[in-house]
Amino acid sequence: PFLWSHLIRVYAACDHLMEANQVFLQNPSESVFTWSAIISAYSKVGQGQNAIDLFHEMQRAGEIEADKPILLAVLKGCSAISASYYARIIHFHVLIDGLESDLSLSNCLVDTYAKCKSLSDARKVFADQTRKDIITWSSLMIGYSDHGNGYDVLMLHCQMQIEGMDTNRVTLISILKACLSIGTLFHIKFIHAYILEKGFGSDKVICNTLIDVYAKCGGLKEAHDVFLELPDQD
RNA sequence: CAAGGUACUUCUG
Helix, strand or coil, X not given: CCHHHHHHHHHHHCCCHHXXXXXXXXXXXXXXXXXXXXXXXXXXXXXXXXXXXXXXXXXXXXXXXXXXXXXXXXXXXXHHCCCHHHHHHHHHHHHHCCCCCCHHHHHHHHXXXXXXXXXHHHHHHHHHCCCCCHHHHHHHHHHHHHCCCHHHHHHHHHHHHHCCCCCCHHHHHXXXXXXXXXXXXXXXXXXXXXXXXXXXXXXXXXXXXXXXXXXXXXXXXXXXXXXXXXXCCC
């Protein structure tokens, strides 16, 4: 019963996708669990096309109805290969299933559109969100920063503060990455101070990001200073 | 009866 989906997952976790696929093909009891197991296995390792093809096949067979975890897994596959056209198809499924107010699905749509560089689509989903959490905000902020839209990151951060959402390490990372497109050393130092004020001064990933951004913006000395204060350099 | 799901540094890809 539930052994099949577990077995698929175990193989996938060991990077044995071929075996996982064999198990999937031979399993006598297909269900949303086995389908989500195999689709997310492919999505997770970046084989988005396989994830999409499997989803398509599932739809064609018509035995199993796509549910939330399956839609999330396919969306992750879309991000992996920048398939914005397929993200729109999944978006459509979400709408006809009346799931547009589901927080994790709409967050995932924002993230997927952003990763596919469809920033205006991401923005539209974001704007229609009635509820937002920190993942909603960080998904869009990371999307903007990854595509060089630094000012949009800063404006979102302001708006987030106004709406009373606390910043966290992910949104701070997006702000630092925003410096790569708009930043002067002065900006980075300002954000650095803000990071210390928020108590993230010893977060290793934040420090690494700081070093990188300083270095890329001509602040080698500042980068070195952060490096020296790292508890465990590697 | 139980099992699956979203944001996360650099470099390389």
